[in-house]
Amino acid sequence: MKFDKFFLSEDLLRNLNDNGFFRTTDIQFKAIPSILKGEDVLAIAQTGTGKTAAFAIPIINTIHEQKASKRSIGVKCLVMVPTRELAQQIGEVFNMLCKHTKVKAFAVYGGVEHDRQIEKLQDGLDIVIATPGRMYDLIHHGHLDLYHVKTLVLDEADRMLDLGFIDEVKIIKRKLTQRHQTLFFSATINPEIKKLAYSQVNSSAIRIQIAPEDPISKNVTHFVMFVETDDKRFFLAEYLNQNPDGKFVIFVRTKVRAERVANAIAKSNISALTMHGDKEQEERSDVMKKFRANESRILIATDISARGIDINDVTHVINYDLPEKPENYVHRIGRTGRGMNKGLAISFCSKEEKPLLEEIEKLIMKEITVFDVSKKEYKAIITEPPKKEMNFQEMIEYEESLMQSKRKKKRKK
Numbered sequence: 001m002k003f004d005k006f007f008l009s010e011d012l013l014r015n016l017n018d019n020g021f022f023r024t025t026d027i028q029f030k031a032i033p034s035i036l037k038g039e040d041v042l043a044i045a046q047t048g049t050g051k052t053a054a055f056a057i058p059i060i061n062t063i064h065e066q067k068a069s070k071r072s073i074g075v076k077c078l079v080m081v082p083t084r085e086l087a088q089q090i091g092e093v094f095n096m097l098c099k100h101t102k103v104k105a106f107a108v109y110g111g112v113e114h115d116r117q118i119e120k121l122q123d124g125l126d127i128v129i130a131t132p133g134r135m136y137d138l139i140h141h142g143h144l145d146l147y148h149v150k151t152l153v154l155d156e157a158d159r160m161l162d163l164g165f166i167d168e169v170k171i172i173k174r175k176l177t178q179r180h181q182t183l184f185f186s187a188t189i190n191p192e193i194k195k196l197a198y199s200q201v202n203s204s205a206i207r208i209q210i211a212p213e214d215p216i217s218k219n220v221t222h223f224v225m226f227v228e229t230d231d232k233r234f235f236l237a238e239y240l241n242q243n244p245d246g247k248f249v250i251f252v253r254t255k256v257r258a259e260r261v262a263n264a265i266a267k268s269n270i271s272a273l274t275m276h277g278d279k280e281q282e283e284r285s286d287v288m289k290k291f292r293a294n295e296s297r298i299l300i301a302t303d304i305s306a307r308g309i310d311i312n313d314v315t316h317v318i319n320y321d322l323p324e325k326p327e328n329y330v331h332r333i334g335r336t337g338r339g340m341n342k343g344l345a346i347s348f349c350s351k352e353e354k355p356l357l358e359e360i361e362k363l364i365m366k367e368i369t370v371f372d373v374s375k376k377e378y379k380a381i382i383t384e385p386p387k388k389e390m391n392f393q394e395m396i397e398y399e400e401s402l403m404q405s406k407r408k409k410k411r412k413k
Helices: 010-018 026-036 051-066 084-098 114-123 132-140 157-162 166-174 191-200 229-242 255-266 281-292 326-333 351-364 375-382 392-412
Strands: 041-044 077-080 105-108 127-130 151-154 181-186 206-209 220-226 248-251 273-275 298-301 316-319 343-349
Touching: 010 051, 010 084, 026 041, 026 051, 026 206, 041 051, 051 077, 051 084, 051 127, 051 151, 051 181, 077 132, 077 166, 084 105, 084 127, 084 281, 105 114, 105 132, 114 132, 127 132, 132 166, 151 166, 157 166, 157 181, 157 191, 157 326, 166 191, 181 191, 229 255, 229 343, 229 375, 255 273, 255 298, 273 281, 316 326, 326 343, 326 351, 343 351
Parallel strands: 041 181, 041 206, 077 127, 077 151, 105 127, 151 181, 220 343, 248 298, 248 316, 273 298, 316 343
Antiparallel strands: none
């Protein structure tokens, strides 16, 4: 469906057209009418479905049409997100779509100077995008007045729950004394998330679920390889060397692990960027800028830091460590196979991690194809320098072709 069917303002339609938004995605088609009507919405939609625009477009349109001039008298909308990177990313989307309108949006987050953010708030804003911690801090010190707030957005609420931000979210919600609309967006749904959702939206909220029956994208092919913890670095270096044109996000469990893995593959003359909580905001922004610009094709990240990564050309996700929470597997894999692109997900699983693998398979409701490595091949890989007994890429392509032929046979039946 085209966006002009929603009777949006000409200025907003111009922005959408200038930025390549011609037709709605599924989540946009279902969410925009309800949000424009002022209804509460509970939406379950994965990363990469266009959910940011699904709430940004109707919010901007409503505020734009209510304003007589560009002058802003009080914040009208709060958007809460779990990480700094996501705040930055969503702030960029809002600013892009606000360009020719009377609406002013700004993202505030930790790791940067308070003063500029406070100045922006004092100059007048309509929409504030923030992490719960920074938003609570600004409210607590009297820099953010909530009296005029008409819309509250909780984006990636499942991640906010994981990171322990829910107390701040509830406190901020209670401070909204005026009647307001609540938009609750989550990539996953479970009893805990459901309980949280219904504590935040009203009982008549419109529920939208875009997540497919299969919680992972059909554009992504999955493999698991059984590799002992101390040998993972050899397998990683070998695979990266065999795929010089790939763009990789490699997930590890801890900040220390991220740096260790980067140093280990550097010994094989492979350079990689790292992203984790110990980096200052300026450094994290610089890392993402370089990765987007393809100055480096490899990013090693922790789950928390990677939540804001929204880059369409990632070809591979490698789970160097399996996630402790199975839901994080879905979030990780969502970094590849975006839109019409194909993606590949490879997990290295040690003996100790097999219970985690079982939990992941239970969640995604399918067994992940095992990438068999013979003893001879295994030994060849962990020999320094590795012997050319196997070609990872050729073996993976062979496995993929087998899987495709099986799918075709099923369709014929």
